Amino acid sequence: MPSRIVAFNLNGRDVEVMVKPLTTLQTVLREHLHLTATKSGCRQGGCGTCTVLVNGEPMLSCLLPVEDIAGQKVVTLEGITPIEGLHPIQQAFFDNYAIQCGYCSPGVIMVIKALLDRNPNPTRQEIMDAIAGNVCRCTGYEPILRAAEDAARRLQSA
Amino acid sequence: MAKLRGTGIAAVNYPTGMNLGGDPSQALIHATTTGTFVISLSSTDLGQGLKTVIAQIGAETLGVPFENVLIDTADTDTGPHCMGTFASRATHRVGNAVIMAAKEARKAMLEVAAEELEVSPDDLDTDGKGNIFVKGSPERKIDITSLALAAHFKYGRTISGRGMYIKPKSPVDPETGKMDPDSTEAHACVVAEVEVDTETGEVTVISLKSAYEVGRQVNPALVHGQIVGGAFMGMSHALYETTAPYYPSPDHAPGSFSEYIIPGPHELPHIESVVLEYPSVNGPYGVKGVGEMTANAPIPAIVNAVSNAIGVRLTEYPITPEKILRALEKSPKVKQLAENRS
Amino acid sequence: MSEVASEVIREMKREFKVVGKSVPRRDGIGHVTGKTVYVDDISFPGMLHLKMVRSPIHHGIIRNVDFSEAEKVPGFVRVLTHRDVPKNIYTILCLIGVGPDEEPVLAVDRVLYKGEPIAAIVAETEEAAMEAVSRVKLDLEELPAVFDVEEALKPDAPILKPWGTNYFIYEGHHCRRVRFGDVEKGFAQADYIIEEVYNTSPIEHAPTETTACVAKPEPDGRYTVYTNTQALFFTMDNTALILQVPFSKLHFVGGTVGGGFGGKVDVITEPIATLAAMKTGRPVKFKYTREEEMRVSSTRSAWRMYFKDGVMKDGRIIARKVISYADSGAYNRHTPYAVTKHAANIAGPYTIPNVYIDAYCVYTNRQPASAMRGFGVTPASFAVECQMDKIAETIGMDPWEIRFINAYRNGDMRPHQKVVEDATLIEVMKAAAELVGHKLPEHLLKMHSWDREKA
Ligand code: FES
Ligand code: FES
Numbered sequence: 001m002p003s004r005i006v007a008f009n010l011n012g013r014d015v016e017v018m019v020k021p022l023t024t025l026q027t028v029l030r031e032h033l034h035l036t037a038t039k040s041g042c043r044q045g046g047c048g049t050c051t052v053l054v055n056g057e058p059m060l061s062c063l064l065p066v067e068d069i070a071g072q073k074v075v076t077l078e079g080i081t082p083i084e085g086l087h088p089i090q091q092a093f094f095d096n097y098a099i100q101c102g103y104c105s106p107g108v109i110m111v112i113k114a115l116l117d118r119n120p121n122p123t124r125q126e127i128m129d130a131i132a133g134n135v136c137r138c139t140g141y142e143p144i145l146r147a148a149e150d151a152a153r154r155l156q157s158a
Numbered sequence: 159m160a161k162l163r164g165t166g167i168a169a170v171n172y173p174t175g176m177n178l179g180g181d182p183s184q185a186l187i188h189a190t191t192t193g194t195f196v197i198s199l200s201s202t203d204l205g206q207g208l209k210t211v212i213a214q215i216g217a218e219t220l221g222v223p224f225e226n227v228l229i230d231t232a233d234t235d236t237g238p239h240c241m242g243t244f245a246s247r248a249t250h251r252v253g254n255a256v257i258m259a260a261k262e263a264r265k266a267m268l269e270v271a272a273e274e275l276e277v278s279p280d281d282l283d284t285d286g287k288g289n290i291f292v293k294g295s296p297e298r299k300i301d302i303t304s305l306a307l308a309a310h311f312k313y314g315r316t317i318s319g320r321g322m323y324i325k326p327k328s329p330v331d332p333e334t335g336k337m338d339p340d341s342t343e344a345h346a347c348v349v350a351e352v353e354v355d356t357e358t359g360e361v362t363v364i365s366l367k368s369a370y371e372v373g374r375q376v377n378p379a380l381v382h383g384q385i386v387g388g389a390f391m392g393m394s395h396a397l398y399e400t401t402a403p404y405y406p407s408p409d410h411a412p413g414s415f416s417e418y419i420i421p422g423p424h425e426l427p428h429i430e431s432v433v434l435e436y437p438s439v440n441g442p443y444g445v446k447g448v449g450e451m452t453a454n455a456p457i458p459a460i461v462n463a464v465s466n467a468i469g470v471r472l473t474e475y476p477i478t479p480e481k482i483l484r485a486l487e488k489s490p491k492v493k494q495l496a497e498n499r500s
Numbered sequence: 501m502s503e504v505a506s507e508v509i510r511e512m513k514r515e516f517k518v519v520g521k522s523v524p525r526r527d528g529i530g531h532v533t534g535k536t537v538y539v540d541d542i543s544f545p546g547m548l549h550l551k552m553v554r555s556p557i558h559h560g561i562i563r564n565v566d567f568s569e570a571e572k573v574p575g576f577v578r579v580l581t582h583r584d585v586p587k588n589i590y591t592i593l594c595l596i597g598v599g600p601d602e603e604p605v606l607a608v609d610r611v612l613y614k615g616e617p618i619a620a621i622v623a624e625t626e627e628a629a630m631e632a633v634s635r636v637k638l639d640l641e642e643l644p645a646v647f648d649v650e651e652a653l654k655p656d657a658p659i660l661k662p663w664g665t666n667y668f669i670y671e672g673h674h675c676r677r678v679r680f681g682d683v684e685k686g687f688a689q690a691d692y693i694i695e696e697v698y699n700t701s702p703i704e705h706a707p708t709e710t711t712a713c714v715a716k717p718e719p720d721g722r723y724t725v726y727t728n729t730q731a732l733f734f735t736m737d738n739t740a741l742i743l744q745v746p747f748s749k750l751h752f753v754g755g756t757v758g759g760g761f762g763g764k765v766d767v768i769t770e771p772i773a774t775l776a777a778m779k780t781g782r783p784v785k786f787k788y789t790r791e792e793e794m795r796v797s798s799t800r801s802a803w804r805m806y807f808k809d810g811v812m813k814d815g816r817i818i819a820r821k822v823i824s825y826a827d828s829g830a831y832n833r834h835t836p837y838a839v840t841k842h843a844a845n846i847a848g849p850y851t852i853p854n855v856y857i858d859a860y861c862v863y864t865n866r867q868p869a870s871a872m873r874g875f876g877v878t879p880a881s882f883a884v885e886c887q888m889d890k891i892a893e894t895i896g897m898d899p900w901e902i903r904f905i906n907a908y909r910n911g912d913m914r915p916h917q918k919v920v921e922d923a924t925l926i927e928v929m930k931a932a933a934e935l936v937g938h939k940l941p942e943h944l945l946k947m948h949s950w951d952r953e954k955a
Contacts, residue, residue, distance in 0.1 A: 006613045031543070032542075036537070036538075037534020041708045042415055043789070043790065043792075044414045044711075044790055046790065047415055049708055065736075081535075086529070086532060086533070094532050097382075100206065101707070101709070101759045101760075102382060102531025102758070103526065103708040103709040106532070107202030121169050130423050131423055132422045135420060135422075137385065137391070137420075137705075137761070138387050139386065139387050139390075140389060140391070140426065140429070141422070141426050142390075143428060145426070160852060166899075167899055168881065169849065169925055170849065170884075171848075171925065173877065178840070180766070197937060200755075203527065204764075205757065206510070209525075209526040211617060212527040214518045214604075215519060217606065229639055233751075234732055234733060235751050241731060241734065242731020243731065244762060244871055245729055245875060301918070304639065319667075328779045330671075333679065335679060335844070335915070337916050337918070339841060339844040340844075342922045343849075344922075345849065346928055347929045348932065349938075367932065369928040369931035371883050371928050374520070375520060376519050377520075377523060378521075400701035401701070401703065401795075401799050402900070406649075407647065407862075407866075408614065408647055410616075413770070413795050417794075418704060418827035420706060429539075430935065432932075432935055434924065439921070441751050443516070443519050451875045451877075452876060455881060457882050458881060462883070462886060462889045463897070465886075466889075469891055471893070474698065474699035474700065475700055482903065
């Protein structure tokens with residue numbers, strides 16, 4: 001099957017990629033565009049390390065053929081990281097030690113971003129529901145929940 | 159159907175260092191022209207925070223600000239040998255090597271400062287803020303940037319140090335098992351509180367409360383991170399995880415996170431801990447090590463709590479709902495409940 | 501007060517500037533921005549990908565392997581078999597004197613576990629490598645397999661090791677032994693004999709980042725290997741030995757790991773990826789899929805532990821006999837060492853005058869076990885602490901009290917004949933009881949680990 005060009009908006013810029021059918025968004029991001037903040041923990045839809053936002057919704061980029069998001073808006077962790085300093089969610093993760101090995105962090109941060117965008121003041125239950133698809137083998141989730149609550153406070157007072 | 163509550167305790171020791179010793183680590187330190195201290199290693203940070211903790215130990219011993227210390231790891235061309243990050247050894251072994259290297263570098267640093275300030279090195283001390291001063295008259299001082307510049311361009315001296323730590327390898331007596339397997343022992347006691355659903359066999363861990371004794375904590379936030387993360391992993395081992403659900407049968411081996419069951423944020427129990435500090439004699443600043451043990455003690459505490467809840471002694475983990483339902487068939491408590499109902 | 505105790509107290513009072521402070525993580529900014537570079541984030545132009553042809557059966561003879569269809573896959577570059585590996589049979593602990601060599605990098609004529617690597621295929625893309633692997637035709641003769649540690653020790657069990665047994669030999673013994681006091685005399689004196697068998701399951705480390713490396717040929721004839729091993733030099737030295745190249749030919753770079761827990765101390769991807777880079781002259785990436793991480797990478801071993809304790813009415817444990825079996829799976833990896841560490845800890849943090857321990861490292865047709873967080877001590881702590889509750893229940897004593905009475909103190913002798921010097925078991929128990937609001941009786945609160953109070 002021949003490759004074709006797929007165009008979409010990535011972190012505010014229009015991009016075009018030439019891909020074989022069924023190439024995943026994860027592969028496009030990591031291997032074609034060298035944006036490696038989006039991780040690759042399983043490529044089975046089981047770990048959440050590859051989470052990106054598509055039109056503001058968290059999606060597992062390892063399960064998403066890039067053709068399916070043609071013309072849509074994709075945001076990765078690179079897209080929310082300021083040139084200097086940190087996004088308030090990143091700052092909250094940093095300050096609350098919600099990172100150990102850090103491999104789950106990009107995916108978790110994107111999920112929290114999507115949650116806080118639509119629900120600026122979530123309950124602990126809502127945060128747990130949001131990150132239920134993200135495996136963190138190191139932290140035991142407790143610091144992640146604290147960081148998410150802290151991030152919500154920071155964004156509201158900002 | 160009923161929910162049965164139970165409490166269980168476990169008290170454990172955990173040995174630090176590669177079994178039987180023979181596991182060296184080295185560190186090299188040098189100051190740049192402007193007074194940044196580079197600690198070269200080949201040690202690995204698994205996420206526990208080694209790079210941070212080692213920088214703290216280095217800065218403390220050198221007597222310079224934390225920000226002035228860089229950790230350069232892990233590269234076999236530039237970093238000296240390290241046995242690796244395992245056996246709760248890294249902070250203990252690498253920390254000791256760094257202290258030794260930092261003492262040597264500090265000595266060189268004070269010697270240069272002594273020349274500049276025209277005093278004896280013994281009369282000097284560091285303020286940890288980037289200055290070396292004359293004891294008793296703190297206004298007579300030199301900052302480390304000026305000092306490092308002087309060392310390089312005026313005196314032609316390196317400010318550097320070498321460090322190595324090894325607990326020599328010891329043999330095991332094959333007849334009696336006499337051996338010296340560890341450098342020190344850390345300890346923990348965990349109290350678990352659980353609720354068992356007699357209908358589904360599911361266990362909810364309500365709380366894991368623990369006291370840890372880990373020698374000195376170099377970075378309490380990172381130690382706390384190990385305790386919480388370890389408690390969660392221990393709970394996961396006790397109740398969920400297995401690559402052979404019907405061990406010894408090799409069937410049903412999981413191949414993905416949807417088949418290998420690990421709890422998520424919803425299963426997070428209330429976790430509370432206190433940390434006691436009884437510094438060890440041979441650890442850097444009294445460190446014992448905390449990496450592995452935090453996942454150990456919760457397992458028997460939870461299993462004991464479930465046994466306590468259902469009144470049947472469980473002797474294997476993970477205690478999956480299936481195993482609990484089978485055990486419940488033998489439970490006097492459940493029989494009692496059924497009789498009360500009829 | 502003993503000298504050590506006063507030294508400890510002096511140490512406790514020391515003032516520090518940075519030690520003891522919760523400074524932020526050094527790698528934190530990189531982690532929250534996704535800028536930390538993990539091995540899988542590294543790629544080079546012209547990089548090839550390596551995938552393994554693996555055994556679909558638990559135990560068997562390799563009759564023939566046919567690569568002809570695999571070679572036709574577009575993007576196929578080459579295959580590596582055991583013939584390409586200079587020192588194919590190795591054991592990772594050879595660097596600390598544990599032998600003999602017994603695990604092949606690539607299977608020769610026999611496979612001992614499902615998932616055992618038989619050949620490596622290198623291709624232009626990961627997809628091509630996977631496709632080629634799927635087209636390799638294996639002709640295997642299945643043999644009876646054994647999965648249970650005690651079954652494996654029976655005389656009619658299929659023998660897995662060239663030295664003719666299914667257990668590791670410890671200096672001429674079947675097992676790691678600990679002998680302390682006279683356990684039979686202890687049992688004879690005891691008021692109660694309390695027995696139980698404890699079992700634990702094999703467990704996967706499941707780090708979120710799978711095991712991976714990239715090996716790259718350099719212009720000066722050396723090879724740089726980017727790896728997420730937990731032990732950089734250990735892995736490099738083993739790689740050099742397996743490939744029979746001078747140590748100076750290799751340069752290993754690592755230090756950043758997306759979760760280890762002991763799962764990344766097997767030297768498992770680096771030798772074959774480096775060999776592939778040597779044979780092709782191109783960078784080669786070998787990254788485990790999640791399925792390989794789960795089904796092939798080593799696990800925490802399963803253990804079976806038989807306990808027999810002699811206990812007095814007053815709660816003192818005066819004799820403990822433990823027969824332990826570690827399921828090492830098909831190969832050694834780190835299990836022989838874990839068994840020794842286990843043997844030193846299976847009596848628990850308690851002072852017991854008569855102890856007898858036989859701890860076996862047993863081979864089965866299972867994916868190899870290896871190191872994991874808690875290395876041989878996790879099953880020991882589990883069994884000991886469940887047994888303490890069983891003792892308490894049997895003799896009608898409070899579970900706290902039984903632990904206090906038997907807790908080791910400084911100066912006591914452990915069964916492996918090491919004097920206790922850093923005991924704080926009593927202190928952590930007191931602190932935990934206080935934390936949960938459990939009121940301990942006066943006589944327990946009076947105890948401490950520094951000395952043994954006069955009776
Ligand atoms: S890599 Fe996409 S869910 Fe794991
Ligand atoms: S920090 Fe390691 S997986 Fe979450």
